[in-house]
Amino acid sequence: MQTLEQLQSGALRGTSQLKLSCGLKHFPMEILDLADTLEVLDLAGNQLRSLPHEFAQLSRLRIVFLSNNPFTEFPAVLGQCVRLEMIGFKACELETVPENVIPASCRWLILTDNQITQLPASIGNCTHMQKLMLAGNQLESLPPELANCQNLELLRISANRLTELPAWLFSLPRLAWLAFASNPCSASAAAGHKVPETNWKELGIEQQLGEGASGIIYKARVKPEAPSYLPEEVAVKIFKGSVTSDGLPEDEMQASLAAGAHPNLVETLAVLTHHPDQKQGLVLGLIPEGYFNLAGSPSFATITRDMFNEGTTFTLDQVLNMAKGIASVARHVHAHGILHGDLYAHNTLVNEQGNPLFGDFGAATLYDGANRELATNLEKIEVRAFGCLLEDVLPFVTFEASARQKTVQELATLQEDCLQPQVTQRPSFAEIEDRLAHLKG
Numbered sequence: 001m002q003t004l005e006q007l008q009s010g011a012l013r014g015t016s017q018l019k020l021s022c023g024l025k026h027f028p029m030e031i032l033d034l035a036d037t038l039e040v041l042d043l044a045g046n047q048l049r050s051l052p053h054e055f056a057q058l059s060r061l062r063i064v065f066l067s068n069n070p071f072t073e074f075p076a077v078l079g080q081c082v083r084l085e086m087i088g089f090k091a092c093e094l095e096t097v098p099e100n101v102i103p104a105s106c107r108w109l110i111l112t113d114n115q116i117t118q119l120p121a122s123i124g125n126c127t128h129m130q131k132l133m134l135a136g137n138q139l140e141s142l143p144p145e146l147a148n149c150q151n152l153e154l155l156r157i158s159a160n161r162l163t164e165l166p167a168w169l170f171s172l173p174r175l176a177w178l179a180f181a182s183n184p185c186s187a188s189a190a191a192g193h194k195v196p197e198t199n200w201k202e203l204g205i206e207q208q209l210g211e212g213a214s215g216i217i218y219k220a221r222v223k224p225e226a227p228s229y230l231p232e233e234v235a236v237k238i239f240k241g242s243v244t245s246d247g248l249p250e251d252e253m254q255a256s257l258a259a260g261a262h263p264n265l266v267e268t269l270a271v272l273t274h275h276p277d278q279k280q281g282l283v284l285g286l287i288p289e290g291y292f293n294l295a296g297s298p299s300f301a302t303i304t305r306d307m308f309n310e311g312t313t314f315t316l317d318q319v320l321n322m323a324k325g326i327a328s329v330a331r332h333v334h335a336h337g338i339l340h341g342d343l344y345a346h347n348t349l350v351n352e353q354g355n356p357l358f359g360d361f362g363a364a365t366l367y368d369g370a371n372r373e374l375a376t377n378l379e380k381i382e383v384r385a386f387g388c389l390l391e392d393v394l395p396f397v398t399f400e401a402s403a404r405q406k407t408v409q410e411l412a413t414l415q416e417d418c419l420q421p422q423v424t425q426r427p428s429f430a431e432i433e434d435r436l437a438h439l440k441g
């Protein structure tokens, strides 16, 4: 992070990145002195309500973060920044997004946690858009022009007021990661479904195991007075409580519980009660030693695709185990009327043999599985995510014996079929499982 003093003294001349968070009430005009070089501007966490029209002079700007500022209207001047690819307005107070303010160059737009009631029709001009984050707004519908955004891959519309999913959503050729929980058009957990509960006092919280967008995970020892169905050691996820870019913690909890048990799922054992600060939480099976994240999350450059460490390699057996396990768990969650919404290598843990463990229902949506057309369409959107995962891991396969070429070829054909631009042409997870069952390493 840089300081206002550094900016005003001219010490930042030539910089390509600027991050200032110091209670700014007005846009510091000295930023314009950096116009020749500035590519990334982060002014999140200030008190800005507007941007001056001179902002358009920042002609090299690619990324702008304006989250946590009290903007009520999306600044029109951004529409003139023709190189802007990523725009962040999370947790502002945006109510309106006027026509023609989102530059056509935008590929990643974050409008999470605002009060937006309507999107402009001109969003349809943003044909490069890949990632659109709209969770936690007041949208009652999506503009039909959004159907022009044929490059859209990831869409978050949870926690809005959408009464229906428009039919054109299922014609978007690249859409693979969708979340729409907490809308009138999504489903809720079946009433009367008894959920096991664990009292906070029955757990001895130990060290922190990790932290995600929605919560913090601790290891916990189960005290003798706890119900006997709990193992001696568990993981406890304490939710932070606020809306994330994927949706609401309530939906994550509901989906985790509705998913039930599967060998490739991190088991959800109970709902936590009596937290001292009334926080919501889940008691989870502890991920065994020896599991590691298959990949890292996408970067600003890859936008929707995961990052793999340099030097990553997988054996064919490992990839087959991963593919079989993930396809099986995906079939299982859809059979329970759940769209996972975030089927990604970075959400998959694997062990040495490539056996996957899947968790993180942060972007999951419960849907009406009895509506077969809807269920099939949603499943096939997730099938594309599976195809992307295969596309990501297959280049890392090492194999010596030429006999294995055939298996690799079959995996590549499966990948292609899962990535079919026509949603209905893609195989179901049951078909994918069948095709994988024949393959040997």
Ligand SMILES: Nc1ncnc2c1ncn2[C@@H]1O[C@H](COP(=O)(O)OP(=O)(O)OP(=O)(O)O)[C@@H](O)[C@H]1O
Binding pocket: 209, 210, 211, 212, 213, 214, 215, 217, 235, 266, 284, 285, 286, 287, 347, 359, 360, 362
């Ligand atoms: N059941 C568990 N047992 C052991 N460790 C866990 C368990 N669940 C989560 N963790 C640890 O906590 C980290 C955060 O988990 P979580 O599922 O909340 O978030 P994430 O998937 O990493 O991030 P995000 O929710 O932001 O996508 C994991 O990467 C893992 O290291």
